[in-house]
Amino acid sequence: MSELQANISGIIKSSVIDGPGNRMVIFFQACNLNCMYCHNSHTIGLCNYCGICAEICPTQSLIVDKENKQITHNEATCTHCDTCLKICPEDSSPFYKKMSVENLISEILEVKDFISGITVSGGEVMLQAKFLKEFFTAIKVHSQLSNLSILVDSNGNVAQEKWNSIIDWVDGFMIDLKAYSPQIHKQITGFSNEKILNSIQYLNLKGKLKELRFVLVPDYNNSNKEIEQISNLMKNLSSDVKKILIKMRKHGIRGKYTSLSEPTTEEVLKAKNQIKEAGISLTVI
Amino acid sequence: MEDIKYRVHEVLTDGNLDYKQKKHHLAYIAESTQAYPNVSSEAMKALSEKVICDLFEGSAPYRPRYVLPDYKLALKKGVAYLELDPPSDFDEAINFLSILYSHIPSITGYSVYLGNIDQLLLPFADELSEEAIYKKLKLFWRYIDRCLPDAFVHINIGPEDNIIARAVLRIERELKQVVPNLTLKYDTEKTSDALLTEAVKTVFEVAKPHIANHNMTASDFKGEYGVVSCYNSLPEGGGSHTLIRLNLKKITDSHQGNVEDFISKTLPQYCQMTLDVIEARTKYLVETVKYYETDFLAQEGIIKLENFSAMFGFYGLAECVNTLMKNNGKDYTYGHNEEANQLGHRILEEVKRIVDSRQLPYCKANDGKAFFHSQSGIDIDIDETAGARIPIGDEPDIYSHIKAVAPHHQLFNGGISDIFHFDETVKRNPLAILDIIKGAFKKGMRMFTFNLSDSEFIRITGYLVRRSDLKDFREEGSRYGSALFAANSMDNANIDNRKAKRVNSHERTASQY
């Protein structure tokens, strides 16, 4: 077995909202976008062992060992107050774990009889494409797991060769689109979107794009022009790709972004109608 | 006598009861004038303290608790007593069954089993279009709900996918009736994913059907079986004379000594006492009342004494385990700790061993042994959790839940049911439920169902009520006898803490008057 490890921020063993059927979802730490409305901002960065979280923890449940790059977390005393997550200057967390392919496989084996498949999510999973390749291969060659479907939930912000390295093992990709115009995309995420748009086209071409999700953020990406361009993009995708309009929700977003407003019912309806008028079948959630 | 007069008067003047319900209660009071079948004074004391509970079967059993007529045979031969010839088409078959249903005895006054309805009607459905079948069945379903208004009235479908099973599920979703309660027999080989998906969508709407592991259940019976009342599995053409249940919580509370003493002394002592009550009641029904010689169902072979046995039930396992653990200085709870779960399994295995080693008269259907049943609880159970379930509101995640309860499902040839809770979001993904059903059966589960948060239907213990019926009943009485039962359950148990539920039933009724 290889020594490769990934930073895993969490595992949900039963999820009914991350693809068809009951699925095990594995969340990877670190992201290459920085969305204003990120609900799990503590999965964006990697820890640099600064120790700030340990100092602030009201129950002294954390010990940061800078030298050995290790954090010890005392489950018994932790009150899950999340102070450590909120304070972390790196948008990281003291809780994510390094796990090997073997570790993950044994987690799946525990629940294999109850699931249709696994979904990997983030953070941004494609940042760990090398690990994914090994992980997915291990699933597909495993006699008890080969029937499981593999879905990848990604922001699409990677180059084509990354997709190529895993595409054969993956049943479908679910990609988020934050905006069409690069400027607006940059406002929302801090980065431009050329790679993302290319990824969407490429995965569609390969017949592996399963879902395209557009998150509606008032005053940013809900202008007529923006929606029109999104509609055009959606229209050119295969009809097998599920198109979803998601209302931005403020739940769990960082303090500095609380001035963002959730779309009103009218705003959602307006965007929905505009997309539907372009002849696209759309799901709103 | 003064006491009886008073009780009768209470019933007569209770404005929450309709005419039929009053009659049912009056009969119960009349029955209570008879001496209880002959059991030891110890057992009588346990009965009066509800350590052993006969679930309001009454003091002089004059009909079996669970009757599962061989409807297939009746349809083939006709019923002389009711002057019914064998039906020759779909309409006649429905009419035939409607008449027969109203003559099947039970404790509640309404038949607890209406048959494996798709199998019964399929032979008459050949010539009919899907729409025609749907229309006729829909009227039949309305008849069942209006004329047999009791949530313990139970009907089965499956395991094969067929036009009638599908119509039934469609009608269930449309009519949203409490009655009949419904079980789908599921067989990995025979039941299609499409039918299972239909069933799951129906669960989303009306909190039924219950899903039964067909192969596992069928292998416990010599012939055909049915799932009846609140998830009792029993032989067709027979049933159970009686169901007596042991309150594991109460015997633990009064137990002095350690776990080993409990298992070697207290438990066997009360199990034998429970079996004594079962034996006495069975003998009374068979020998004194001579039910099986005199009732037309038996005379015409629609039921046979040789297809009957009795049921040994229990409840309050969770409290029993938790108390034993605590007395042992361990704060481990059932459903959450492996050692506690293991103790639970050990207790159940011991009870099963005791039940299986006692020969009972007139229990041929199970070779002289009682069927072992994890009883789903009734409204008076305030401090006890149903059967071997994990207490409501205290259930762990779905996998831990299945892991905790699956190992003992194989013990219960008389039936067991567990309830899993899901958030509404699962409605968008029925496939997820299919995955869990299949996984749970792979782990050896026998029967279970799902509750959804905010469902209009509330599953109380083994049966269902509509939320609105409960509210109405509290205000002005309900057409369903079981709404009374349910109102009590809601008041007594933490049922409303649970994510979703509903119901109606005549089981306990008159005992409170």
Ligand code: SF4
């Ligand atoms: S989690 Fe954040 S605050 Fe804590 S040591 Fe790592 S970088 Fe510092």
Ligand code: SF4
């Ligand atoms: S969640 Fe709160 S108690 Fe737990 S480690 Fe973080 S700061 Fe400490």
